[in-house]
Amino acid sequence: MISINNLTVTFGGFTLFEELSFHVNKSDRIGLTGRNGSGKSTLMKILAGVTQPASGIIQIPSSKKAGYLPQEMECLKDITVLQETLKAFAHITEIKDEITNINSQIAQRDDYKSESYHKLLVLLNDLTERLNVLDSGNFEANAERVLFGLGFKREEFDRKRSEISQGWNMRIELAKVLLSNPDILLLDEPTNHLDIESIRWLESYLKEYKGPLILISHDRKFLDTLTNRTVEIVLGKINDYKVPYSKYLVLRKERMEQQRAAFENQQKMIEKTEQFIERFRYKATKSNQVQSRIKQLEKVERVEIEEADNSRLYVKFPSSPRSGQVVIKAEGAGFSYGLKKIFSNANIVIERGEKVALLGKNGEGKTTFMRLITGELSPTVGKILPGHNVKLGYYAQNQEDLLQKNDTVFETLDKIAVGDIRTKLRDILGAFLFRGEDIDKKVAVLSGGERSRLAMAKLILEPYNLLALDEPTNHMDIRSKDILKQALLKYDGTLVLVSHDRDFLEGLVDKIYEFRDGVVKEHLGGLNDFLERKKIETLEELQFVGNSAIKEKIDGENPETEGAANRERAESYRLRREIEKEAQRKRKRIEKCEEKIAEQESIISKIEKELNKSVEHSCLSELLEDYAKRKSRLDSLLNEWEELHNE
Numbered sequence: 224m225i226s227i228n229n230l231t232v233t234f235g236g237f238t239l240f241e242e243l244s245f246h247v248n249k250s251d252r253i254g255l256t257g258r259n260g261s262g263k264s265t266l267m268k269i270l271a272g273v274t275q276p277a278s279g280i281i282q283i284p285s286s287k288k289a290g291y292l293p294q295e296m297e298c299l300k301d302i303t304v305l306q307e308t309l310k311a312f313a314h315i316t317e318i319k320d321e322i323t324n325i326n327s328q329i330a331q332r333d334d335y336k337s338e339s340y341h342k343l344l345v346l347l348n349d350l351t352e353r354l355n356v357l358d359s360g361n362f363e364a365n366a367e368r369v370l371f372g373l374g375f376k377r378e379e380f381d382r383k384r385s386e387i388s389q390g391w392n393m394r395i396e397l398a399k400v401l402l403s404n405p406d407i408l409l410l411d412e413p414t415n416h417l418d419i420e421s422i423r424w425l426e427s428y429l430k431e432y433k434g435p436l437i438l439i440s441h442d443r444k445f446l447d448t449l450t451n452r453t454v455e456i457v458l459g460k461i462n463d464y465k466v467p468y469s470k471y472l473v474l475r476k477e478r479m480e481q482q483r484a485a486f487e488n489q490q491k492m493i494e495k496t497e498q499f500i501e502r503f504r505y506k507a508t509k510s511n512q513v514q515s516r517i518k519q520l521e522k523v524e525r526v527e528i529e530e531a532d533n534s535r536l537y538v539k540f541p542s543s544p545r546s547g548q549v550v551i552k553a554e555g556a557g558f559s560y561g562l563k564k565i566f567s568n569a570n571i572v573i574e575r576g577e578k579v580a581l582l583g584k585n586g587e588g589k590t591t592f593m594r595l596i597t598g599e600l601s602p603t604v605g606k607i608l609p610g611h612n613v614k615l616g617y618y619a620q621n622q623e624d625l626l627q628k629n630d631t632v633f634e635t636l637d638k639i640a641v642g643d644i645r646t647k648l649r650d651i652l653g654a655f656l657f658r659g660e661d662i663d664k665k666v667a668v669l670s671g672g673e674r675s676r677l678a679m680a681k682l683i684l685e686p687y688n689l690l691a692l693d694e695p696t697n698h699m700d701i702r703s704k705d706i707l708k709q710a711l712l713k714y715d716g717t718l719v720l721v722s723h724d725r726d727f728l729e730g731l732v733d734k735i736y737e738f739r740d741g742v743v744k745e746h747l748g749g750l751n752d753f754l755e756r757k758k759i760e761t762l763e764e765l766q767f768v769g770n771s772a773i774k775e776k777i778d779g780e781n782p783e784t785e786g787a788a789n790r791e792r793a794e795s796y797r798l799r800r801e802i803e804k805e806a807q808r809k810r811k812r813i814e815k816c817e818e819k820i821a822e823q824e825s826i827i828s829k830i831e832k833e834l835n836k837s838v839e840h841s842c843l844s845e846l847l848e849d850y851a852k853r854k855s856r857l858d859s860l861l862n863e864w865e866e867l868h869n870e
Contacts, residue, residue: 224249224287224435225270225407230279232265239265240459242279247407252436254446254468257456258700260656260670263439264294266456267411270437283407288314290405292397294412294671294698300385304375307384307395308366311402315362318354322347369398372424373417374585390416390585390620401428408436412671414445415697418585419723441701443468443726486526496520537654538679538707543688543716547611548575550689550717551596555605558591565591567604569743571736575610575688578711578718580728580750583738589721590620592738593693596719609689616687618678620694620721626674628667632657635666635677640684655680671698679707688716695720696727725750733807747807809867816864823857 225247232239239262247253255263268274269281271291283289299307325347334340370380373394384392393416400408408429414422422445429436429449440446446453446468453471455462462478464471496516503509550573557567566588573579581589594600595607597617609615619625626635636648644651652662655676666674675698682690690711696704708727711718722728728750735746735753746753830850834843 224284226280226282227270228280228282230266230269230281231277232262232269233277238459240456240461243461245454245461245463247435247437249435251452252450253438254450254453254471255437255439255456256446256453256468256471256701258702260673261456262459263456264411264670267291267409267437267439268293271409287406288403289407289409290400290403291409292393292400292411292413294415296393296396301383303381303383304370304387304395305363305366305380308370308398308402309362311366311399312362314403315354318350322350322354325350365402366398369401369428370394372421372428373398374421388621394421397425406434408432408434408438410436411439412441412698413438414440414442415671415694417723418583420584422723441696441699441704442724443701482526489523489526493520493523538683538710539654540683540690540710540714540716541686543686543714544612544614546575546613546688546717549573549610550575550577550613551607551609551719553595553602553605553607556595556602556607557604558588558595558600559603564741566738566741566743569605571743571745573717573719573734575717576715577734578732579720579734579736580732581719581721581736581738582723582753587738587740588743589738590693592743593617593619593691593719593721596691613689614685614687615689615691616682616685618682618690618692618695620697626666626678628665630666631663632666632669632677633662636680636684639681644684651680651683654683672700672703675699676703689719690714690716691719693721694723696722696724813864813867816860816867820857820860820864823853823860827853827857 227246228244230243231241243266255266257263265274269276270283271289271293273291273293325343329340329343329347332340332343367377367380371377375391375394379387384395397410397413400410413425417425422442426445426448436449438446438450450467451465453464453466453468455464455471455475462475464474466474496519500513500516500520503513506513551571552573553569553571556569556571558565565586569592581592583589591600595602596609597615630638632652633648636652637645640648649662652658657664657673657677657680666677669677675695679695695707699707704724704727708731711720711731718732720728720732730749733747733749735748735750737744737746737753746756748756827850830846830853833846834850
């Protein structure tokens, strides 16, 4: 269906990729992968006809229509959500207008046997058949169905686009693409601004889609669910695997190992042959054999090891200054936009060193709570107080859009850096993969992933003891997400995180606040503990558990019995929370005890080394006294540790 032949793209003398060739068949569902800046979005734009390559040919049948969702776009702001969505059916209106025009021409002609009259009839027939396929009758009902699936509520249909966020505007564009019923789907990171429920809906929708799909996504599960082929762009070339993403990773590793083994074997053979030639080159009795080996060597097809793309994001957050034990405290906090209540009566305590996730559907208040933490907003009821000596670093959901597009990469950091850190700006940018001439690029020409990395680099400039990160992995490639996660695991401050990425959250957070139906609930423990308590297998199912479980009724109960049952369940839930809190407090006490034990053991080991040396008599008595005190302290700590485990 699509043929890409010898495609070459260059930017200002830099070759992004060269002579790429591959074909897309009707049944192909392709995951386009590669690191940020490798050219994935550029290739998608070329396939969509938005930009042109330096050379090469893209062949798509003229009768086939592509639906393209870019990462970024400009849009009219003075039009409502529903009006914009209905533009998806503009092509049907055009077909109807063309059919009306052809019918008018036919009615005025009587040259029934002419070739031009026959062509009109054929065109009319083709257009009528196409209209029958595309025209389902009720455009508005179809538009509403898709908007509902993507998370919009009916009361939002008449809101202007200027009144909603970029994420919700992107959903409108996605709705238009899906409703236009294209023959080919080109989707560039469609899940970036979707909540979990909407991702699940989109997965179901795309599973039913019959045409070829080319997809860029940094969501492993999304790729594995929807694709059957992975095309990797690496260092200007492509590698094509007829499997989904997870299997591609396994096959890629195997292929690289086989390639390396074949290269090493061939190099040994070449080395031995060259040694033979060099040794017997001037020996007359061996001349025939030497010539034979020379010809043999000339005919060898050399095995080349594919140059690996070893560029890696390297993130290390600076050590954080010590804050008070309580970092954030919300007491009866709530927030409303006008008459619209977002959440209420939130009682939240975030302590030093905790890593906390905020989960829930879009619009339930996660980002609002982040803005309340930063002081950008104030609660409409209750209060939210920062703790002692809290220094906050904030990554907003639209952080990359807040960058000044006319600044260069270097200027972005240089404008805010102060003190000695200014001498390390190039090193910091290098850690975030901005090297050489990259630091002179304007922000306006950076990809979404590159802007995300630059925004994250700004957080390295100061030692914050509270990081509030709102969807930090949007636009980041899978490898960069993994490295950021490892950096956050080693971060010694407090972390508050909004994300819908299960791979990213697993093992990273130790407490969860669930925002749902205007209520904020605390769940102690990590993501797996949370899922186990919710009795669900996947994070996506969270969206469907809440209301139905709350409203569940016991058959045959009267209101009085039901009320007693509800009170019993509430008391049971309260007791479970108390038990969980006590368990978490105990875990923290054990961890602190283990840290103190390790500290004492380290000091005792150093003293023992000193005692083994020949030391002056005056120092010896002091060392022995200190040694005895440390051993006594260590014994007390070990007893305390044992008692904690036996409680």
